[in-house]
Amino acid sequence: MMEEMNVMPRIGEQAPSFEAVTTQGKINFPVDYRGKWVILFSHPADFTPVCTTEFMTFGKMAAEYEALNCQLVGLSIDGLYSHIAWLRTIKDKIDYKGMKDIEIKFPLIEDVSMHVAKLYGMVQPGESETQAVRAVFFIDPKGIIRTILYYPLSLGRNFDEIKRVLMGLQTADNFGVALPADWRPGDDVIVPTAGSCGVAKERMDNKTGELICYDWFFCTRKLSKEEVESKLGK
Numbered sequence: 001m002m003e004e005m006n007v008m009p010r011i012g013e014q015a016p017s018f019e020a021v022t023t024q025g026k027i028n029f030p031v032d033y034r035g036k037w038v039i040l041f042s043h044p045a046d047f048t049p050v051c052t053t054e055f056m057t058f059g060k061m062a063a064e065y066e067a068l069n070c071q072l073v074g075l076s077i078d079g080l081y082s083h084i085a086w087l088r089t090i091k092d093k094i095d096y097k098g099m100k101d102i103e104i105k106f107p108l109i110e111d112v113s114m115h116v117a118k119l120y121g122m123v124q125p126g127e128s129e130t131q132a133v134r135a136v137f138f139i140d141p142k143g144i145i146r147t148i149l150y151y152p153l154s155l156g157r158n159f160d161e162i163k164r165v166l167m168g169l170q171t172a173d174n175f176g177v178a179l180p181a182d183w184r185p186g187d188d189v190i191v192p193t194a195g196s197c198g199v200a201k202e203r204m205d206n207k208t209g210e211l212i213c214y215d216w217f218f219c220t221r222k223l224s225k226e227e228v229e230s231k232l233g234k
């Protein structure tokens with residue numbers, strides 16, 4: 001059999017398709033999630049401490065992602081029964097930083113064959129040949145990969161940043177704007193750069209006062225947190 005290639009999907013590409021067994025039954029990815037945002041993420045292994053803290057954090061935030069029309073889908077190179085046993089242990093036994101009784105209701109893919117992990121470039125041999133790195137794929141409602149994050153085995157992810165990325169992508173799409181460094185909902189947003197000398201002049205003349213222009217190519221406007229929150233997830 002030909003060895004499966006460890007490809008690296010890229011931003012802007014269609015998310016590679018696969019069928020898989022999960023803790024919530026079989027899934028056909030990404031077709032089953034058309035019309036929703038999806039965060040497909042991998043973790044190195046069940047019954048490991050960093051991964052346990054990550055799952056508890058995602059589990060605690062599940063309603064926030066649901067409100068943003070986003071489905072979480074996890075994966076590791078472990079079997080189904082290991083996944084089930086680990087998720088049961090998390091719910092029944094782990095009390096960590098005020099989080100306890102956390103039930104993971106989103107699907108966790110079993111991938112002992114590494115088929116999905118390799119399809120998504122989650123196995124990075126310099127880090128581990130047998131465990132997936134901590135990858136996060138943000139996939140939009142049309143099945144297009146919009147952001148990819150990779151973290152090493154030893155470092156737990158920042159789940160506020162994962163939510164910020166999702167809200168940033170949805171805000172950029174909904175309002176036709178770009179978002180500056182460290183943007184959070186309620187901060188000023190960047191309007192598209194002037195595409196003609198006339199617009200560049202208008203902006204620098206600043207007659208309406210709606211924009212703040214730092215130079216002709218760099219203008220921002222207000223976008224309230226309420227406006228952002230009322231639009232996202234719809």
Ligand code: BEZ
Pocket residue numbers: 044045048049050051052131153154
């Ligand atoms: C962990 O989740 O604790 C972990 C997993 C693999 C390597 C190192 C740490």
